[in-house]
Amino acid sequence: MARPTQISPSGAGTAAGALAYIKLEQRLVLLACLMAFWIRTQRDLLADLKEAAEGFDASGRSYVYYRLEARGEKVTIPQADLSRYDDNIREHLHAINARRPEPITLRYFQYVAVLYTEIFLDWYFHRRAECFAR
Numbered sequence: 001m002a003r004p005t006q007i008s009p010s011g012a013g014t015a016a017g018a019l020a021y022i023k024l025e026q027r028l029v030l031l032a033c034l035m036a037f038w039i040r041t042q043r044d045l046l047a048d049l050k051e052a053a054e055g056f057d058a059s060g061r062s063y064v065y066y067r068l069e070a071r072g073e074k075v076t077i078p079q080a081d082l083s084r085y086d087d088n089i090r091e092h093l094h095a096i097n098a099r100r101p102e103p104i105t106l107r108y109f110q111y112v113a114v115l116y117t118e119i120f121l122d123w124y125f126h127r128r129a130e131c132f133a134r
Contacts, residue, residue, distance in 0.1 A: 045071070049108040062086055064111045077119070085118040 048071065053063040065086040068075050075082070089111065097103035106114065 045074070046109070046112075049112065052108050052111075054105040054107060056090055060087070060090055062090065062106075062111060064106075064108055064115075081119075081122070085115055085122070088118055089114050 049064055049067050052067045056062050057066075065082065068077070068082060069079070077085075089106075092114070093104070093106065
């Protein structure tokens with residue numbers, strides 16, 4: 001795969017301006033912002049979650065949830081909120097899969113994206129003053 005090159009104002013790519021490959025998690029501004037609020041160590045978190053199995057266990061908890069729970073103090077989301085977010089994600093995924101011939105499962109990074117959406121919407125609609133005061 002070719003490395004991306006920087007485009008000069010004239011529109012020509014320049015070899016001297018070649019950009020180094022940047023991982024997706026380093027490009028996501030919202031990810032960094034949310035990490036600052038709820039997760040203390042981004043690199044370790046993503047490396048740990050990468051090892052989580054996809055899907056949910058028999059009790060209805062996602063394997064990513066268990067990984068987050070096991071991180072203890074490193075995850076600053078209150079346990080009750082994390083459980084509620086996991087329940088919401090499972091219910092949304094169940095609704096999406098209800099009419100699909102082949103159900104989808106979320107990879108760890110997809111789960112994290114949906115989790116951040118849950119967190120953001122919870123704070124936006126229920127703790128708006130706290131959300132924008134940080």
